[in-house]
Amino acid sequence: MPKSLIIDPVEARQASVIRAPEIPINAYTPDPAAEAERYSRAGLVNVYRDMLLIREFETALDNFKKQGAYRGVEYNHAGPAHLSIGQEASAVGQCLALEPRDFILGSHRSHGEILAKGLAAIRQLDEDELLQIMQRYHDGAALRVVEALGDFADARALAQAWLVYGAYAEIFARDTGFNKGMGGSMHTFFPPFGIMPNNAIVGGSADIALGMALFKRINRRPGIVIANIGDSSVASGPVWEALNFAAMDQYHTLWDAELGGAPPILFNFMNNFYGMGGQPQGETLGFGMLARVGLAVNAAAMHSERVDGYNPLAVAEATRRKKALLLAGKGPALLDVITYRYSGHSPSDASSYRGRDEIDLWREHDAICGFGDYLCANGHADSAALEGMQECAVTLIEGVVRAAVDLDVSPRLPLDAGGDAIGAMMFSNQRADALDERQPEVLQALEDSRLQVTSGKHRFGLDARGEPLPKLRTLTYAEAIFEAMIHRFYEDPTMIAFGEENRDWGGAFGAYRGLTEALPYHRLFNTPISEAAIVGAAVGYALAGGRAVPELMYCDFMGRAGDEIFNQMAKWQAMSANVLRMPLVLRVSVGMKYGAQHSQDWSSIVAHIPGLKVYFPATPYDAKGMLNRALRGTDPVVFFESQRLYSQPETLFAGGVPTGYYEVEEGEPKVHRQGDDITIITIGATLYRALEAAERLRAQHGLSAEVIDARFLNPLNYTPLVASVKKTGKLLLVSDATERGSFLHTMASNISQLAFDYLDGPVAVLGARNWITPPAELDESFFPSADWIIDTIHQRMLPLAGYQPRTEQGARSISQRARAGV
Amino acid sequence: MAEAVVMPKLGNTVESAIILSWHVAVGDTVRPGDLLCEIETDKATLEIESSAGGILLAQLCAAGDEAPVLSNIAVVGSAGESIAEFEPRSYSASGEPPDLPKSPVGDRRGAGLAAPIKISPRARKLAQRHGVDYQNIAGSGPGGRVIERDIERALPDAPAKFTPVAQAMLDSGDYKVAEGHPAGRRVSKADLERVESERFARAIPLTGVRKTIAGRMRESLQSTAQLTLNASADARALQAYRRRLKASDEGLGLAAVNINDLLLFAVSRTLPAFPALNALFENDVIYAQKAVHLGQAVDTDRGLLVPVIRSAESLTLKQLSEAARRLAEACRAGNIQPDELSGGSFTVSNLGALGIESFTPILNPPQVGILGVGSINLKPVEQEAEVAFVPHIGLSLTINHQVVDGAPAARFLQTLSANLAQIDLLLAT
Incomplete structure (x- = not known):
C-alpha cells in the first residue's frame, strides 16, 4: 500500500528457492558448573522449591475435586480445575529468565505459570515494594487474611503465602481473591507481578499478548510479553493471525527505526502433546514438530526452536535468548516447549485417549525428581533437605487452603447486600483525556492538518431557506469522525488506530483522510486481513494501558472477530474485578448495496453481550460528539457507523457541527421531531425514513409524530422514551437490523412494561425482513421504508381514514412469518 | 373421537357466514344430517346439517x-371429550383475523363467561x-x-384547542365540533362535522346482504363507465x-304470467342478436355469452337480490314465468x-x-x-294527423360504455321496443 514500497515485477518473477533457517531441537547442553555460577546454589534450590510448591498447589485442587478433601480440609470446589501436574519445570524455567515488568499471559491450564511468575517476582522486588503492593491491592483484603495465618520470617515469606492465598481464593470464587473471584481458575491473574490475564478460550492469549507487546513497543515500555498457549491452539485462526500480525514487515521497513523494531512477543507453546484428548502430533495436525510452524511466518522462522520443558534450566536458557532478540526488536519468537501433564484435561477426564503406561514413562522422567537428583549430584542439597522442602510446601499449602475454603475468613462477593456488585464492575465509567503524560507523537501541527479544511466547511447542511448546500463544501458524517479522531490523537499519546486500509487509503470510506499525514506509522497502521487479531490486539493494547481504536471495514466481518468481541473485549473489566480497564473503541461500518455478506446491521448481536457499550450515531453532530465521548472513556465501545451516512451533512441539529470539542451525553436518546399522536424510535440510518414518514403523516393524515433517535443501544436512558410514549400512547420502533431478535424487541418489551397503562395499541417493531440482504436493486423489498412505517401504523395501531397500505404489515404477518421461519 | 363441524363453503364467492340460530344445544344428541343451525351468507339464509353424530360438545360460535x-363451528363427540384442539381453524383471506367468537371460553366451560372487550390500556384508563x-x-x-x-369521541366535554385547518373550517360556519370530543384534546379536521348534518335515530352497522350490496354498488360505479339510455315501447x-x-x-x-314475464321473454329473444350486450367484461377481456342467463332484481326484506334464470332464451314463456316466480x-x-x-x-x-317511469339502473x-323497466303511461302519439294517447312502457338501458358503444345499445332498445309492440308475433317465432 505505501507508495514507498515498489513491487518490482523483475524481482517478483525471478526464479529461485526459499532457503530457511534450521530449527534447533532440544539443543540445550547441561553444564552444572556454569549453571551453578549463573544461578547460584540458592537460585537452583529455589527452582526445586517452586516446582514442589506448584505441584502441591495442584495436588490439593485435585484432591478437592476428586475426594472433596485435602489433608483433612473438606471442601467441595464447584468450579473448573485444569491442572498442570507434570508441567512445573516449563513454568518455573521460563520465569528464571523474566523480570516483574515482563508479562506472561496464559491459558486455562496456567496455575503453575502464575505461581512461578509470582514467586520469581517476589524474589526480585524489594521488600518495601512488595508490602506496598499487598497493602494496596483491593485495600489489603487478602493481606489481612494471610497475616492472621501466623508469623512469617520476612516480607518475601509473607508474600509467598499471600500469592498462594490470592490464587486459591480466586479459584474458590472469594471476594479476597486476586480478581474477587470473577476470574476463577481459568482467568486468575495479578498484574503487579507481570501476570496478565489467562484465557479460557484456546489460543485466546495469542492476539491479546500481541496487543500488549505492541503497547510496550509503541509506548517505549521495557520488558517482553509471553503468550503461554497450548500446542493445539496453533491451528486456531486467531493464533495464526497473531503470528502473522506480530511478524509484519512494516515494523522494520516503515516504522521509525528509533522505536526499536517489532513488538517484543514470544509465542510460547506449552506443548503437552494433547489438545484436550486429541494429539496434534500424529493425529490432529501435520506439523510433526510444532517448532516447524515458525518457518511459515517469516524469513527468521520466528527464531523457532523446540526446548526440553522437563529441564527447567533448558527452558530458562532458551527464554533468555529469545528475550534478548525481542528486546532488540527482532521478534516475534516461537518456542515449542515440550512437557506433559499427568493429570487429566480436567477432573472429568477418564484418559480414554492414552494409556497408563504412557503416563508411567513420563513419570520416570519426572522433572521434579530429576532436578532433585541434579541438586544432590552437584552438591547443592541432600535428600534430607529435599524432604524438608517438601514438608514446607505441604505446610504452606495446607495452612493457606484452610483459610481459603473458610467462608468466614474468605467470604464471597457480597451479592445479597445491594445485589449489584457484579453489575458495578461491568464498566469502569471513567474519563481520561490522556492515558500517559508525555507529548503525543505527531508529524504536523494540528492547525496544519486536514482539520484546516474540514473546519472551514459549512457546519450545517441547509441554507436559510432550508435548501441543501453543496455537499463538497459541507462537513460530512465521515469528516465529523475524522475531527473526533484527530482531536484525541493530539490529546492522548497512547492512542493508536489500526485496521485494514487505515493508512494511506484513509479507511475504506475515507473517514481517516488526513490522518496519514498527521501521524507516524506506529500510531496509525494497516494490518493484515485478520479481524480476530485486529480486535484481539486492541484488547491487549487497552488492557496494557493504552487507548486503541481498531476498525472493522464491514459489520459483517464481526463474525471473524467473534471471540475477541464477545469473550475478550466485553469481559475483561469485570473478570479482573476492575483491576484492568478497556479503553477500546471498535469502529464498525454497516454496509449497504453490497448484498448478503456486506450489508448487515449486527448492532443487536453486540447489544446482547454484557460488558459492551454500543453507540450508533445517525448525524454528523452525533458522530463527532459520540465518538468524542467514546474516545475519552475507559470502556469498550462498539461504535457503529453506516455507509448510508458517510456523505450525510448535518441537517437536524440546528447549530450544525461545532468546530470545537464537545460530547454527547452517553445513553441519551435525541428527540428530533416533536409530536402528540405517535412515537417513532429509530436506530441508525432509519432516522431519515422515519422523519419522511412523520412528514407524510402530518401532511396527509393530520397526525403529529414524535421521532426519536435512540443513538445508544447500551447504556440507554429509557426515561425520555417512556415520557414520549406516555404522551402519544403509540410506539413504533424501526432499524435496518433484521427483525427477528432485533434489539428493538428489547426496547419494545421494556417500554411496554414501563408505559403499559398508557399504551393505546401494541408496540410495533419494524426491521429488515428475515432474509439475506438482497442485491441493492431490491432494497425496497428488504429494508424498512417510510411506506412500511405508515403501513404498520395503519394496520397495527391506528387505522388511517381512506389510506391504502402498500405492504402487508398486519399483526397476522408476524405469526405467519414466524411459522415459516422467515 | 370428537369431530368438528365446519362452516361449509356455500358457493365460490362466499367467504364467511353469520350464525343466525342454533337448533341443537350443547349436551344434546345429534345425528348426521340433523339440522344443526341456521346461517346467513351475504346472499341467502341456509340450514346447516350436522356432518357428525354424537353429543354436541361445543358451539364454537354464538x-x-x-x-x-371451512372454520370449525361446532364439536360433536362423546361426553367428556376434550375440545381444546378445535379452535376455529382458518381466517378470512384478507386483512385482520376476524373477531373471535364472543364467548367461546364460556361455552366450553359451560360457565357463560364473556370474552374480554378489546380495548387498549390507555383507552380503558x-x-x-x-x-x-x-x-x-x-x-x-x-x-x-x-x-x-x-x-x-364518547366524552361529554367541549374542546379548546384547534388545528389551523380545523379552526378555518369552524370559522366558515359550516362545521361544528363533533359531540363528545374531550376537553383539552386537540381538535383536528377529523373531529368536525357539518352543521346541517342530521343526528341519526340509530346507527346500523352493515352486515350480510346489505354489506355486500353496498360494496358491489360502489365497486360497480367505481370500476365501469355507466351510460343510461331511455326509451319507451x-x-x-x-x-x-x-x-x-x-x-x-x-x-x-298461464293465468299467472304477467307483464314482467313477457318483458323477460322479449329480452331473452332479442339479446342473442346483440352479442355486445350479452357479455361479461373482466380484466380487459370481453367474454361474449352464448346463452342468455337472465338476472332478475328481486326486492326482499334483507335487501336487493338478483337470482339468475339459466338459458332463458331456450325457455318457453310459461317455463320462464315459472322460473322467475x-x-x-x-x-x-x-x-x-x-x-x-x-x-x-x-x-x-x-x-x-311502483309507479317509476324511468330510472338509471346500476x-x-x-x-x-x-335493463330497467318502468311503469306503463299514456304517451301522446301522432297518428294520421291526430294525436292519440297510446300506453307506453318505460325502458332504461344502462351499458358499460367502456365496451358497449351508444349506437348498438340504442339499436338494441329499438329492436326490443319493436318486439314488445308486437309481442304476439314474437311469441310465434
Missing part, C-alpha cells in the same frame, strides 16, 4: 357471530377516569379494538296479451341457493309496479348491460 367458511361505559363503544382500532380516540300488445293470459283456462297454467319466492323466503345468485349475463330490474359487473 348466534350473531360471523364465521369464515381514559374511560374509567371519565366514567365512560366502553362496553358498547364500537372500536376503530385494528380488529375493532377500542382505542383512545373512540373514548375521546308501445304497450298495447303487451296489455292485450296479458289480458288474454289472465282470462285463459286455468288448466293451461320460483326464484323470486326463494329469495323472499331466504332459502335461495348461493349458486342461483351468480352467473348472470344480463339483468332486468322492474320498478314499474350495472351488475362483470355484466355490461342492465
Whole structure:
C-alpha cells in the first residue's frame, strides 16, 4: 500500500528457492558448573522449591475435586480445575529468565505459570515494594487474611503465602481473591507481578499478548510479553493471525527505526502433546514438530526452536535468548516447549485417549525428581533437605487452603447486600483525556492538518431557506469522525488506530483522510486481513494501558472477530474485578448495496453481550460528539457507523457541527421531531425514513409524530422514551437490523412494561425482513421504508381514514412469518 | 373421537357466514344430517346439517357471530371429550383475523363467561377516569379494538384547542365540533362535522346482504363507465296479451304470467342478436355469452337480490314465468341457493309496479348491460294527423360504455321496443 514500497515485477518473477533457517531441537547442553555460577546454589534450590510448591498447589485442587478433601480440609470446589501436574519445570524455567515488568499471559491450564511468575517476582522486588503492593491491592483484603495465618520470617515469606492465598481464593470464587473471584481458575491473574490475564478460550492469549507487546513497543515500555498457549491452539485462526500480525514487515521497513523494531512477543507453546484428548502430533495436525510452524511466518522462522520443558534450566536458557532478540526488536519468537501433564484435561477426564503406561514413562522422567537428583549430584542439597522442602510446601499449602475454603475468613462477593456488585464492575465509567503524560507523537501541527479544511466547511447542511448546500463544501458524517479522531490523537499519546486500509487509503470510506499525514506509522497502521487479531490486539493494547481504536471495514466481518468481541473485549473489566480497564473503541461500518455478506446491521448481536457499550450515531453532530465521548472513556465501545451516512451533512441539529470539542451525553436518546399522536424510535440510518414518514403523516393524515433517535443501544436512558410514549400512547420502533431478535424487541418489551397503562395499541417493531440482504436493486423489498412505517401504523395501531397500505404489515404477518421461519 | 363441524363453503364467492340460530344445544344428541343451525351468507339464509353424530360438545360460535367458511363451528363427540384442539381453524383471506367468537371460553366451560372487550390500556384508563361505559363503544382500532380516540369521541366535554385547518373550517360556519370530543384534546379536521348534518335515530352497522350490496354498488360505479339510455315501447300488445293470459283456462297454467314475464321473454329473444350486450367484461377481456342467463332484481326484506334464470332464451314463456316466480319466492323466503345468485349475463330490474317511469339502473359487473323497466303511461302519439294517447312502457338501458358503444345499445332498445309492440308475433317465432 505505501507508495514507498515498489513491487518490482523483475524481482517478483525471478526464479529461485526459499532457503530457511534450521530449527534447533532440544539443543540445550547441561553444564552444572556454569549453571551453578549463573544461578547460584540458592537460585537452583529455589527452582526445586517452586516446582514442589506448584505441584502441591495442584495436588490439593485435585484432591478437592476428586475426594472433596485435602489433608483433612473438606471442601467441595464447584468450579473448573485444569491442572498442570507434570508441567512445573516449563513454568518455573521460563520465569528464571523474566523480570516483574515482563508479562506472561496464559491459558486455562496456567496455575503453575502464575505461581512461578509470582514467586520469581517476589524474589526480585524489594521488600518495601512488595508490602506496598499487598497493602494496596483491593485495600489489603487478602493481606489481612494471610497475616492472621501466623508469623512469617520476612516480607518475601509473607508474600509467598499471600500469592498462594490470592490464587486459591480466586479459584474458590472469594471476594479476597486476586480478581474477587470473577476470574476463577481459568482467568486468575495479578498484574503487579507481570501476570496478565489467562484465557479460557484456546489460543485466546495469542492476539491479546500481541496487543500488549505492541503497547510496550509503541509506548517505549521495557520488558517482553509471553503468550503461554497450548500446542493445539496453533491451528486456531486467531493464533495464526497473531503470528502473522506480530511478524509484519512494516515494523522494520516503515516504522521509525528509533522505536526499536517489532513488538517484543514470544509465542510460547506449552506443548503437552494433547489438545484436550486429541494429539496434534500424529493425529490432529501435520506439523510433526510444532517448532516447524515458525518457518511459515517469516524469513527468521520466528527464531523457532523446540526446548526440553522437563529441564527447567533448558527452558530458562532458551527464554533468555529469545528475550534478548525481542528486546532488540527482532521478534516475534516461537518456542515449542515440550512437557506433559499427568493429570487429566480436567477432573472429568477418564484418559480414554492414552494409556497408563504412557503416563508411567513420563513419570520416570519426572522433572521434579530429576532436578532433585541434579541438586544432590552437584552438591547443592541432600535428600534430607529435599524432604524438608517438601514438608514446607505441604505446610504452606495446607495452612493457606484452610483459610481459603473458610467462608468466614474468605467470604464471597457480597451479592445479597445491594445485589449489584457484579453489575458495578461491568464498566469502569471513567474519563481520561490522556492515558500517559508525555507529548503525543505527531508529524504536523494540528492547525496544519486536514482539520484546516474540514473546519472551514459549512457546519450545517441547509441554507436559510432550508435548501441543501453543496455537499463538497459541507462537513460530512465521515469528516465529523475524522475531527473526533484527530482531536484525541493530539490529546492522548497512547492512542493508536489500526485496521485494514487505515493508512494511506484513509479507511475504506475515507473517514481517516488526513490522518496519514498527521501521524507516524506506529500510531496509525494497516494490518493484515485478520479481524480476530485486529480486535484481539486492541484488547491487549487497552488492557496494557493504552487507548486503541481498531476498525472493522464491514459489520459483517464481526463474525471473524467473534471471540475477541464477545469473550475478550466485553469481559475483561469485570473478570479482573476492575483491576484492568478497556479503553477500546471498535469502529464498525454497516454496509449497504453490497448484498448478503456486506450489508448487515449486527448492532443487536453486540447489544446482547454484557460488558459492551454500543453507540450508533445517525448525524454528523452525533458522530463527532459520540465518538468524542467514546474516545475519552475507559470502556469498550462498539461504535457503529453506516455507509448510508458517510456523505450525510448535518441537517437536524440546528447549530450544525461545532468546530470545537464537545460530547454527547452517553445513553441519551435525541428527540428530533416533536409530536402528540405517535412515537417513532429509530436506530441508525432509519432516522431519515422515519422523519419522511412523520412528514407524510402530518401532511396527509393530520397526525403529529414524535421521532426519536435512540443513538445508544447500551447504556440507554429509557426515561425520555417512556415520557414520549406516555404522551402519544403509540410506539413504533424501526432499524435496518433484521427483525427477528432485533434489539428493538428489547426496547419494545421494556417500554411496554414501563408505559403499559398508557399504551393505546401494541408496540410495533419494524426491521429488515428475515432474509439475506438482497442485491441493492431490491432494497425496497428488504429494508424498512417510510411506506412500511405508515403501513404498520395503519394496520397495527391506528387505522388511517381512506389510506391504502402498500405492504402487508398486519399483526397476522408476524405469526405467519414466524411459522415459516422467515 | 370428537369431530368438528365446519362452516361449509356455500358457493365460490362466499367467504364467511353469520350464525343466525342454533337448533341443537350443547349436551344434546345429534345425528348426521340433523339440522344443526341456521346461517346467513351475504346472499341467502341456509340450514346447516350436522356432518357428525354424537353429543354436541361445543358451539364454537354464538348466534350473531360471523364465521369464515371451512372454520370449525361446532364439536360433536362423546361426553367428556376434550375440545381444546378445535379452535376455529382458518381466517378470512384478507386483512385482520376476524373477531373471535364472543364467548367461546364460556361455552366450553359451560360457565357463560364473556370474552374480554378489546380495548387498549390507555383507552380503558381514559374511560374509567371519565366514567365512560366502553362496553358498547364500537372500536376503530385494528380488529375493532377500542382505542383512545373512540373514548375521546364518547366524552361529554367541549374542546379548546384547534388545528389551523380545523379552526378555518369552524370559522366558515359550516362545521361544528363533533359531540363528545374531550376537553383539552386537540381538535383536528377529523373531529368536525357539518352543521346541517342530521343526528341519526340509530346507527346500523352493515352486515350480510346489505354489506355486500353496498360494496358491489360502489365497486360497480367505481370500476365501469355507466351510460343510461331511455326509451319507451308501445304497450298495447303487451296489455292485450296479458289480458288474454289472465282470462285463459286455468288448466293451461298461464293465468299467472304477467307483464314482467313477457318483458323477460322479449329480452331473452332479442339479446342473442346483440352479442355486445350479452357479455361479461373482466380484466380487459370481453367474454361474449352464448346463452342468455337472465338476472332478475328481486326486492326482499334483507335487501336487493338478483337470482339468475339459466338459458332463458331456450325457455318457453310459461317455463320462464315459472322460473322467475320460483326464484323470486326463494329469495323472499331466504332459502335461495348461493349458486342461483351468480352467473348472470344480463339483468332486468322492474320498478314499474311502483309507479317509476324511468330510472338509471346500476350495472351488475362483470355484466355490461342492465335493463330497467318502468311503469306503463299514456304517451301522446301522432297518428294520421291526430294525436292519440297510446300506453307506453318505460325502458332504461344502462351499458358499460367502456365496451358497449351508444349506437348498438340504442339499436338494441329499438329492436326490443319493436318486439314488445308486437309481442304476439314474437311469441310465434
